[in-house]
Amino acid sequence: MDRTHLLNKLWEYQYQFGFVSDEAVSIISKKLNVSNIEIESVISFYHFFHKEPTGKHTIYLNNSIISELKGFEAIKAAFEKETGCTFDEQGNDEFSLFETSCIGLNDQEPAALINFMPFTGLTPKKVKLIIQKIRNGENVKDFASNVKSNIQYIPKDDKAIIFRPYEMGASIKEGLKHSPQEIIDKIYKSKLKGCGGAFFDVGYKWQSCKNNEADEKFIICNADEGEPGTFKDRAIFQHLPGLIIEGMVLAGYAVGAKEGVIYLRAEYQFFKEELEVLIQEFKNQNFLGKNIQGVNEFDFNIRIQLGAGSYVCGAASGLIESMEGRRGEPPVRAWSATKHGFKHKPTVVNNVESLAYASRIIELGEDFFLSMGTPKTPGTKLISISGDVAKPGIYEIEYGTSIRELLGIEMSQATAPYFVQVSGPSGEPVSPSEFDRRICMEDILCGGSFMVFNRTRDILHILRNFMEFFKEESCGVCTPCRAGNFILNEKIKKMQRGLASTIEIEEIKKWGNIIKISSRCGLGKSSPNSLIYSLDKFKEYFNLKIAPDNELQYVEFDMEAAVSEFDSIIKDTQL
Ligand code: SF4
Known part of the structure; x- marks a missing residue:
């Protein structure tokens, strides 16, 4: 048996004991002829392996931006209240709570995995019921959500x-x-x-x-x-x-x-x-x-x-x-x-x-x-649509379909969309003036993620969620990605506090380009995209967030002014 079996071996212990103990590491080390220290480093790399006991039920709550829109904070509080544990800290014999990035259920948020079984459309009441059932000895497999493919x-x-x-x-x-x-x-x-x-x-x-x-x-x-x-x-x-x-x-x-x-x-x-x-x-x-x-x-x-x-x-x-x-x-x-x-x-x-x-x-x-699609991208493409739409789910669309069509009454039925993230956080945000762009190689490509945000959503909040994700997922081996995404996140926080000036904007662009050019893999090469694109595409929004260069002071965000500004931007947008 060689080290290609390592992940499977680690899963065996993780399932059986809720963690991988020092003793388990030594046993695996002998079996696979891999040093203890190498095994430890592999365990520390993956989110779902633990070196500390996790209790009988591990709960992973999705903290992606769509989950946040749909009530993540209330669900997080409900899990903490019902289990008596705190997220990402030591749990008890029965439960451990962890936040985790997208679990592939953005069409049915808020969603969590409990012992890797899915629970979707969560409400505080549902959480209470779930924890009661677990305490009563019911197996989560017997009452997990029945996740549908949701083809729209x-x-x-x-x-x-x-x-x-x-x-x-x-x-x-x-x-x-x-x-x-x-x-x-x-x-x-x-x-x-x-x-x-x-x-x-x-x-x-x-x-x-x-x-x-x-x-x-x-x-x-x-x-x-x-x-x-x-x-x-x-x-x-x-x-x-x-x-x-x-x-x-x-x-x-x-x-x-x-x-x-x-x-x-x-x-x-x-x-x-x-x-x-x-x-x-x-x-x-x-x-x-x-x-x-x-x-x-x-x-x-x-x-x-x-x-x-x-x-x-x-x-x-x-x-x-x-x-x-x-x-x-x-x-x-x-x-x-x-x-x-x-x-x-x-x-x-x-x-x-x-x-x-x-x-x-x-x-x-x-x-x-x-016979379908465009000359460079024939055929169809599957798109996962989530966010501020009446019909989240899977769309099989012909290449060449416009963003406006995807948002429109025949498809996802978005309400007053103004920030559409095409191809996930590593992709490109699109503003209302670009809704006639088409999904295809000749225009804008979409790997599959299509997230819609209406005008009541705060762009910096969205971008911060994306940047926290990249910061968390950076493997850390190259400095521009490890440190650069941290710096960009700090810049976003500064803007959120109203303490950023136009100098910040220039610095974000400079740092973003350094990260893109000098990072080793796709994560670093794409992580600054959304932020950099947004600065140019949503100038009116960022103008409201920036203090004059010579006046670096706290600036209260005026929501009413922002909403009326956005109203004027999108008033001619008929979907
Ligand atoms: Fe790791 Fe890729 Fe980021 Fe470099 S760019 S630190 S390889 S995730």
Whole structure:
């Protein structure tokens, strides 16, 4: 047994005892031949591993911005009152309370995980009831929320690509009529882009992995969607998980891999058992296993690897470090997974949604995919919409759909939106004057998170939540990201106190660019985006927040003046 089993071993102890003791570390150290100190450092990296006892019930309450809009503070107070514990401090024998970043349930906030079972739409009354039930000895599995996939919109006239009727094995059967190279050619021709946020060409990735000769290759499904506001992959797992498995099988066939791994974020482990049952069903039907569907020597199997809570593991480099039993810190060296990926073997890492689309492209044909969308981004895209909208949930939209359409009466039904965050905190905020921009490569891309804020929401409050998130999730190995995000957060706080001047604005831009240019991975390269964009796009708002340069004093925020200012900005905006 090698250190690639480390995370699983740590989970065994975490489940059984609620923490990983010194004794457990020593046992694992001997079994995996990894030093105690290395194991300690891995434990300290992940949010969901603990070195101190946590009690029988660990409660993780989502503190993302959407949760805040929907009543986070009241729920936090209710949990503390009912359990007698304090968040992020030592709990008691029964409970421990922790705040955590987005758990993929922004369409049903406020939400929490209790022993990793989901509880959604929380109210103080509900919290009281939940804690009573636990005290009465009921198992949280028996009364957890029944989380739905919450699909709100699909293209009309039978044009949906993902959310259309599904027949088990259809794409595998179709794919096996073709040679591996033909499969890659079809994906390449479809221009399918990675759907996790990087938009890398999927066909190119598969071809590159195929071209690299090796005795072993791997297909990894990146199911660690951690960008706040994203929950589209959750919807695919809940509604059409077979598409993900089929996409992996086809990728394995195309590149010559025999092993697939689903790296499932720990927050989604409430559907892990169902997924395992489905994988078994695929084996029973010979869509997984040996000589799949009679194709000689085409063997492919899938296992699930649980993550343990880390945003940077959502990027391929951090994910592979994590799978190899290390801290999920992105490596320094220039890196290509398709050459030296998992265990230094050629590896395809594709996001859940990308694999689901690959499966549909093979089943329906690349021409069907190409008949929709824009020249550079054909097809459809799944968007998770949350915030100040009447219909939060999953939207399958044709590429080229405008932000105005997404917000409008036919879709999410937003009320007086003025700050729309496209692609999560690492993406781009959009003001009302930009609502005609279109979601596509030619204009603005969206990895999946689409958060809507109306004019009563305070922009600095939103930006501070984002920056706290990046500060918390920075792995800390490079100084610009570790220190820079801290500095930006302090600047935001200064603005909130009315103590910032225009010099601050210039400094924020300067620091932001330093962080972007000199950070090693995507977190640092994108963390200042929202703040920097906002300064330019919401000048009227920031003008109200800034003291004149020669008069650095406390400035009372005049809400009435701000609201009337925003009224005038958006009065012509008809959605
Ligand atoms: Fe870690 Fe931030 Fe550097 Fe990425 S940019 S490697 S998260 S410190």
